[in-house]
Amino acid sequence: MTKSIIALPLKINGKSTDIYNSQNVEISLPKCCPFCDQVQTPIVINNSGLEEGSYNFSVILECNNCNQHFLQSYIFNNHSSTRMGVTLKNADILDPIYEVDTDDLPTEIISCSEEFANIHKQLKMAEKQNLSELLKLGYRKAIEQLVWDYLIKFEGKTENNLQKKSFPDRIKLLNLPEGDWLSDLIAWIGNDGAHPYQRHENLTNQDMKKLSNILISNIQTLIQQHNYKAYHSDNK
Ligand SMILES: [Zn+2]
Known part of the structure; x- marks a missing residue:
């Protein structure tokens, strides 16, 4: 599984606090594309920010085979390291949670x-x-x-x-x-x-x-x- 380091802009109520204010995090990239199932190292296109007090964030990836974009969510785990005085956090892949309501059923x-x-x-x-x-x-x-x-x-x-x-x-x-x-x-x-x-x-x-x-x-x-x-x- 290929690792990648990304910088998450720190946000409060959805707004960036400062363009230089970010949290570096090391993530494992998904092993295959959810659309075409091709095993690969997908391209990192962009990522969400990190809301204050939150441990979750998402990364937009592009498939090398079918070129479709897909989203992968992550959650911080307890591991972190320091490189050149900068804290590098670590995060795990988070499976999507489908919240389909049953309200339309009596x-x-x-x-x-x-x-x-x-x-x-x-x-x-x-x-x-x-x-x-x-x-x-x-x-x-x-x-x-x-x-x-x-x-x-x-x-x-x-x-x-x-x-x-x-x-x-x-x-x-x-x-x-x-x-x-x-x-x-x-x-x-x-x-x-x-x-x-x-x-x-x-x-x-x-x-x-x-x-x-x-x-x-x-x-x-x-x-x-x-x-x-x-x-x-x-x-x-
Ligand atoms: Zn694909």
């Missing part, structure tokens, strides 16, 4: 199936990264998880019982008024996402998201009904 859904919320979060990240080929199958997995967890938590089904049923049959156990076509369409698109041939080319990722949202709002209503019904029977 609280009933998140508490019914944390695993669904987790898969849903990954689907949003995949969409942002243009991984469109993974979405149909991913949504199918997410919906299967939600239906599975709902049936176990609220309808008293067992894993053993559910394993014997097909995915459309599990959706039918929800007894939704529009359940028949909904379960078929979700199964069809999910299958297309898993197969090299497409039986329903007209049904896109966007359709899968809409159908998923229909199912989510239906299950949310079922949970709300369940909760109010339980309150009613406990208090009448």
